[in-house]
Amino acid sequence: MTAAEPALTQDTHATDALREAAERHLRALAGDTARLREDQWKAIHALVAEHRRALVVQRTGWGKSAVYFVATALRRAQGAGPTVIVSPLLALMRNQIAAAERAGIRARTINSSNTTAWESTYADVAAGEVDVLLVSPERLNNPEFRDRVLPSLAAGAGLVVVDEAHCVSDWGHDFRPDYRRIRSLLHELPDGVPVLATTATANARVTHDVAEQLRSGEDRQETLVLRGPLERESLRLAVVDLPDAASRLSWLAEHLPRIPGSGIVYTLTVSAAQETARFLSERGLDVRAYTGQTDPDERREAEDDLLADRVKALVATSALGMGFDKPDLGFVVHLGAPQSPISYYQQVGRAGRGVERAEAVLMPGREDQRIWEYFAGLSFPPEETVRATLAALEEADGPVSVARLETRVDLRRTRLEQMLKVLDVDGAVRRVRGGWTATGTPWEYDAHRYEAVAAARAREQRAMLDYQALGTCRMEFLRRQLDDDAAAPCGRCDVCTGEYWPASVDPAQREAAAGHLDRPGVPVAPRRQWPTGMDTLGVPLSGRIKDDLRAGEGRALGRLTDVGWGGELRRILAADAPDAPVGDRVLQGIVRVLAAWGWERRPVGVVAMPSLTRPAMITDLAARLADLGRLAPLGTLGYRSEAGPGPRRHNSALRLHQVYAELVLGEAVGERLGALMDRTPGPVLLVDDHTDTGWSLAVGAALLRRAGAPEVLPLTLATTGG
Structure with a gap:
């Protein structure tokens, strides 16, 4: 000083x-x-x-x-x-x-x-x-x-x-x-x-x-x-509308090397960032993935590499957003549209702060709105859920951990923690050593405000769609979304200049992209620890899942958020989709997953998970895989009651409570499994349509392991993630 x-x-x-x-x-x-x-x-x-x-x-x-x-x-x-x-x-x-x-x-x-x-x-x-x-x-x-x-x-x-x-x-x-x-x-x-x-x-x-x-x-x-005015004189805003994910990836591989400098390719999901980075690396571009799931040391190294121009681009989620400071960033390309013009303006604002020209290219995807809907579902919970949380805290003798609250409140942990933080600021709860307590302060559910915020989000999403279809200046549109009174045509965007990026792609690049996206197979990590507090729900499970009951690492054909298989999986697993056998393309994808699995011991049998919504799909898939792989068809696990576990719960504790109470091995499956293990002991495939929390597969695997299966390998069509 x-x-x-x-x-x-x-x-x-x-x-x-x-x-x-x-x-x-x-x-x-x-x-x-x-x-x-x-x-x-x-x-x-x-x-x-x-x-x-x-x-x-x-x-x-x-x-x-x-x-x-x-x-x-x-x-x-x-x-x-x-x-x-x-x-x-x-x-x-x-x-x-x-x-x-x-x-x-x-x-x-x-x-x-x-x-x-x-x-x-x-x-x-x-x-x-x-x-x-x-x-x-x-x-x-x-x-x-x-x-x-x-x-x-x-x-x-x-x-x-x-x-x-x-x-x-x-x-x-x-x-x-x-x-x-x-x-x-x-x-x-x-x-x-x-x-x-x-x-x-x-x-x-x-x-x-x-x-x-x-x-x-x-x-x-x-x-x-x-x-002040929000004009960014260096930015050249543009939209490139392409028909599918393979076209977008091939466009990136073809055009990124031609854009001066280094920059950022934003994606909407973790899986899209990882998949895109892998493809661009295979095509010879020096890029790295950067997401909220990236190790902190790797993130810092990636930031340093971009700052020093040692990479062409970071392929990133919004985890790389506020505060990243590289004045000479030459481009920001969005593979998928953010759900708000304001968010989009912030992200493209990373580029061109210290150079005369920077490219800001938006490549919207057909799946964008479904991803927006998913994130919209993370808004403030309904009043009955909040009241249940407050009641659980008020009835407790002392602080309650988030893990214990999960046994009473049907919210995923991240969303539960966010709700508690809001209630904390409102004075209704307080975070202390050991967890959370209720303060006893009266609290009102501000439904009008929450509904108004949700309506504002919906308007932002509509505005983002309008931005893609603009026939007028793109920068002026973004500035008006931010209530910038000085907004005027920029004279630099693709609409103002009439200079549009080509929407055609090189056939060889597109073929390579399509082949990359068509690669099936996503690891499904097994559950290793029972949730905390299951005893309060009458479930006698705690601590580490014993080795002799745990599932092995499984596989899914793809993630619901994948840029490759995601679209088809979302279609066949949609709530209104018919319960029908999967098509040949999906079946062949599953066969390719099995061929590339690399297991230590080849499976000897197949068991299907029970389902109230897609029984035909799952049992048919298990039967066809048994026939194609010459594996013993062992049948389907069952539920104790006709109603099954009931509506799917979102957090681990409540989902495990549901499944533990209902899922059973069944006498016929047990007898077939025992006979098979006497003749040809080996791993068993456990087939399901979709895994989210992973507890159905964990309990199913434990039942099969207890009945004599030396290893259980889950196999699903889809997994939630990214």
Whole structure:
């Protein structure tokens, strides 16, 4: 830090001196030619001289981080405490720390990847040796951090920054429950602590919502909102509409090498990212997959490779989004459309920040809307589910873990945790050591708001379809979706110029892509651990699944989200699809899966899982596989009652409870299996149409193993994933 800064008063001389100091810090941060934009100066002056709360909505690359780093330097020179930045992604944190160090600002971070350094970081903050502390939003509701660290941190902060502030609002395209905790943090700040919120993607409604949350109390001064035009002069927006997945992959393989620089290929699902990266690698392109399932160290290595232009592209899900900073990124191609123009604008905004021209190409898929529908199903749960959760917590003697709650509430763990975070911010529950407790505070289900948010999402999806079919400027359309009053035709997109990317593909490339997508086979990992708390449901299962009861690694023809087999599997497994034997193409795909399996011992028999919805499909498939593979047909497992397990449950505990109570081996299957094992002991194939939680296969395998099968190999048409 520099030593003494000019005295900061409200007169003109002091204002000029403050701006001079701000410009000096900016040059240290961004280079000798850097100059403050007028709105950058307005924000800095409001924070440093007036101690106000400000919301800055400006395009990616405008320089929002410069505002808070310069303000930090000035506030520290005044003797204020460190700046606390709530930042959503590790990639963003790493970039911000590097930028801060260039300006002589000492920055540290607290996140899930550096737990061993937390105590030393807290000590350095207390000793005044940290200028900027970056905190992930998840930390704000960690019980130890919230109760032991946050109060003193909030009391001593010189500036609080909320980065990617649109996440605060459930009207935003990327609402995150953890961000709602920020509202409590802001409310607890002492008077006089300035607050800055920044985002590049907020329409008028989100801007208003975030500004109101920043105000945080009737006595607070109105939030200063600085909103600029969202024009990105380097971007060349375009849409290439191709008939199928093979055409899209072959187009990528043909055209990516011709686009200057390196960039990002976005996909909607994990499986699509992995599949696309494999194909492009096989065609000689240096690319890497990047998803939420990628190991953190591999993710960081992939980011570094892209920053250093050691790869042509990262094929990524939205896990590579906010905060990735590569000014010379040459292109962003979307293989499938995001469900919101605002989300799309944010992702293409990664490109062209430091180059004159960058390509932003959207390649929509026929399956996009089905994927949107899946994600729409992850919205806030219905009231009866929320009430059941609150009742379970109120009836408990102490904290209840999420695993125990799963035995009472039919939600997948991720969705259950998100709901609890929302209830926590609303004051109805509280996270403590050992789990969650009810506070007893009355809570109202805001059905009107949840319905309105869902309706807003539906409008965004319709707008994304409109974007694909535009006959007018694409950039103007995106800017108007963000309520940018300065929106006007850009003169650069494919519609404005009449210069469209070719929609034809090279026949040889397409044949290679079709062959790649036609490869069947996805591993199905066996369940290894029984869910926690099954004893509360009367199920005597706990701990690790014993080796002599566990299924082996199985196979599925494909994932429902695959760009190859996914479309056909979704069609034949749709709720309104007839229960009929699979066609020859699917059967041959399954045969190819078996041929490529690579098992240690060849199966000797086939058992079908029972089904109330597709009994003909599954039993016929098992019989045909037995005939083709010369395997012993052992029959079908059964249910204790005609109703079977009942409607499918979504989480592990409740699904296992259903299956355990109903699934039985059956006397005939047991006798055939025993006779076969006496003659020719060996593995048994367990055939089903679809696996989701995996518990039906786990219980079925345990029944067969207990009856004498030395190994059980699940085989399904489809698996849920990606």
